[in-house]
Amino acid sequence: MLTIEGLKKSYAGNDILKGISIDVNKGDVISIIGPSGSGKTTLLRTMTTLEEADGGHLTFAGVDKDFEKLTGKEVNTIRRNVGFVFQNYNLFNNKTALQNITEGLIVARKVKKSEAEKIALKALERVGLTDRKNHYPSQLSGGQQQRVGIARAIALNPEVIFFDEPTSALDPELVGEVLKVMQDLASSGTTMVVVTHQMSFARDVSNRVIFMADGHIVEQGAPKAIFEKPSEQRTKKFLTDILANV
Amino acid sequence: MENIKLIINFLGQLLPAINITLIVSVSSIILGSLLGLLLAAARLSESVVLRVLASVYVSVVRATPAIIMIFVVYYGMPMLFNDWFHTNIDGWNRMYFVIIALTVLFSAPVSEIMRSAYESIAKGQMEAGLMVGMTPFQTLYRIILPQAFVVALPNFANSVINLLKEGALTFTIGVVDMVAKAQMIVANNSGGYAWQTYCALALIYWVISLAIDKGVSQVEKSYQAKRKTIAV
Numbered sequence: 001m002l003t004i005e006g007l008k009k010s011y012a013g014n015d016i017l018k019g020i021s022i023d024v025n026k027g028d029v030i031s032i033i034g035p036s037g038s039g040k041t042t043l044l045r046t047m048t049t050l051e052e053a054d055g056g057h058l059t060f061a062g063v064d065k066d067f068e069k070l071t072g073k074e075v076n077t078i079r080r081n082v083g084f085v086f087q088n089y090n091l092f093n094n095k096t097a098l099q100n101i102t103e104g105l106i107v108a109r110k111v112k113k114s115e116a117e118k119i120a121l122k123a124l125e126r127v128g129l130t131d132r133k134n135h136y137p138s139q140l141s142g143g144q145q146q147r148v149g150i151a152r153a154i155a156l157n158p159e160v161i162f163f164d165e166p167t168s169a170l171d172p173e174l175v176g177e178v179l180k181v182m183q184d185l186a187s188s189g190t191t192m193v194v195v196t197h198q199m200s201f202a203r204d205v206s207n208r209v210i211f212m213a214d215g216h217i218v219e220q221g222a223p224k225a226i227f228e229k230p231s232e233q234r235t236k237k238f239l240t241d242i243l244a245n246v
Numbered sequence: 247m248e249n250i251k252l253i254i255n256f257l258g259q260l261l262p263a264i265n266i267t268l269i270v271s272v273s274s275i276i277l278g279s280l281l282g283l284l285l286a287a288a289r290l291s292e293s294v295v296l297r298v299l300a301s302v303y304v305s306v307v308r309a310t311p312a313i314i315m316i317f318v319v320y321y322g323m324p325m326l327f328n329d330w331f332h333t334n335i336d337g338w339n340r341m342y343f344v345i346i347a348l349t350v351l352f353s354a355p356v357s358e359i360m361r362s363a364y365e366s367i368a369k370g371q372m373e374a375g376l377m378v379g380m381t382p383f384q385t386l387y388r389i390i391l392p393q394a395f396v397v398a399l400p401n402f403a404n405s406v407i408n409l410l411k412e413g414a415l416t417f418t419i420g421v422v423d424m425v426a427k428a429q430m431i432v433a434n435n436s437g438g439y440a441w442q443t444y445c446a447l448a449l450i451y452w453v454i455s456l457a458i459d460k461g462v463s464q465v466e467k468s469y470q471a472k473r474k475t476i477a478v
Contacts, residue, residue, distance in 0.1 A: 050373055076379070084377040090370035092389045104378025107388065156378060 001026045001191070002047075002160055007056035007067065009039075009046050016042045018215040020056070024160055024193060029186045031202035031223070032195045034212035035238060040195040041087075043212070044162050047193075048082050049075045061159060080108075083153030083161035087168050089145040091137040097124065097148045098133040101155045109156070123151035127181050143174030147181055154185065161185070163194040199242060203227050211235045249442055256431060256439070256446035263427040264450065266341065270423065271413050273345045275406055278352030285357035290364065300357070307354035312347070312412035319347040320419045344416045348409060355405045363398035364390065396469050403462040407455045414451070424450060 002024040009017040016039045024030060032040050046053040046067070053067035061081040063074045070078075092100050101120035105111040111119070124130050127147035137145050146166055153161050163182065167175045179201055186192060186205050196202060202209050203223045210220040211232070219232045230236045288300035307315075320343040327333045367390050375385025417426035428447045432440045 048377065050377070079377060080379050082377070084374075086370060086374060088368070088370055090368065090374035092371055092374065093367075094389065094392045103388070104375075104380060107384050108379030108381075152374075152378065 002060040003058070004047060005057045007043070007046060008054045009042055009051070010054055016215055017046065017053075020212075020215075020217055022047075022210070022217075024191065026159075026191055027189050028208060029190075029192045029206040030194065030208045030210060031206040032193065032210045032212060033197070033199070033202055033238075034218075038212045039215045040212055041164055044084075044164050044193070044195055048084055048162055049078050050084070080156075081159045083156055083158040085146070085149050085153050085161065085163045085166050087165040089137070089142070089149045089169070091145055091148055091152075093137050096134050096136055097129060097140065097151075100137070100148055101152045104152065104156055119155050120151070123155040124148075126154065126184070127151045128177075141174060142170045143177045146170065146178045150178070150181055150185070154190070160191040160193060163192065163196070165195050165197065167196070167198055197242070199227075199239075211238065213238070252439055252442040253446045253449070256428075256443045257449065259431055260424050260427050260443075260446055260450060263422060263424045266421060266423040267410075267413060267416070270341060270344050270348065270416055270421075271406075271410050274348035274352050274409060274413070277345070277349040278409070279356055281349060281353035282356030282360055285353055286360035286364065289357065289361050304354045304357055307350055310351070312351055313415050313418060315351050316344060316347040316415055316419060319343050319350070340419050340421045341416075343419060344413070344421055348413060351412060352405065352409050355408070356402065359398050359401045359405065360394070363394040363401075366397050367393045396466065399462055399466060403458055406458055410451065410454060410458075 003022070005021045007017055007020040007022075008015070020039075020043055022030075032043065034040055042051065045051040046056075047058075049070065056067045058065060058067055058070070058078075061077055063070070063077055065074065091097075092103060095103060098117065098120050101123055102113070102116040105116035105119060106113055121130065121133065124133055127150055129144060129147055129151065132140060132144060132148075135144075137148070140148065146169075150161075150166070166182070167178050170178065175198070179198060182192070182194070182201065183205050192206075194201065194206065206223055208220060209223045209226040211218045211226060211230075211234075213234050219226065219230060219235045226235065227239065230239060285300045285304065288296040289304075291297060310318075320340070323343065323346070324335050324338075327335045371389050371393075372382070372385050375389050376382065380388070413423075414425050416423045417429065420426075422430075424447055428443050431443050432438075435443075
């Protein structure tokens, strides 16, 4: 459904992504893990056109083109078909929880207000925040804000939702509620690509794990294979280090 | 008691000239804000040339005392127009020169205020807007600016009060505003009652800036109140 080949990106002479290829199929829940600075977030941001890639090819939503040649219209098409959940939530602070969700529907998708509110309420129900619909982001906890962020993404009914370290900015006791929502989404068949440090999520919820280091995909496969019998030394070391700290 | 009566009397004589002060201030605020907005956009733009030009402009204007700016505009502009456009603007109402000078002066701090307010609203919300399919302009207009406006308000009010005070130099090129009027009153009294006259003038400036402060905090309160009532 979404294929990227040879994706490259560098900043100020530093190669952050050195030719990444990924296939995302419908219903996939892919976890991307790896040490800090390995390019995970940059990968997500370039795949979704939030940042311009320096090279690579994209096939998605009827677009079949090199990243550098994407027109503004094609960028819009891509953005319309993906959802994005940010590490820092990035809710619209001047809008209520409900308005955060209706905004994109009404302004970008031209959905009628009453219809948009119906969709938004349904999305809020899925993340368990119906009773917070008229709260502003400043009146919500981090976990609740992130759940609104997820509701905002699912309301647009995208082909695939990207999660950029969705629990990294949260207090530890709030991580669970967000992971629970993501787990529910995964089991309902939502296609998800998740950059995460939550190894439990990668192991138990996703159907594929990608291990990245230094701008490369070192290894990918079923979670069982990666976690129990990693074939690469780097993967082994990373998992030993991170699991030792849990 | 006598002095208070005098001050009240002078107030009555000064107030009719307030409309010149107000016209000059309000026009400069409006034009200066628009120019400031353009400058802020230039400073935030991707073009290096625009960014450099705008920041040089701001740094020069910020360092120029109001009275010098007024003189430079008043004496310089007619020559400029003569040389470049072969137009004689000597006959212009002098108020225009003051408005132009104050507009230039006001645009510098305003551009700084707007830029920092814009930057205080996290870049993340712009990205979030793009990812729900809104255009950069829609996100700017519906998400960023309403928040930046509230952030900018107190500093903007300060700049407005500063402008109001700088505007008191209008008389230096012969526009009859309240200050000029005060000087006339003193002159008519052969230099007598000077401090009472200027006290009355200070009183008027104080009341105007009080009104600006009140107005701004009223707007701020209404924004906060809106948030509270909806949430409960």
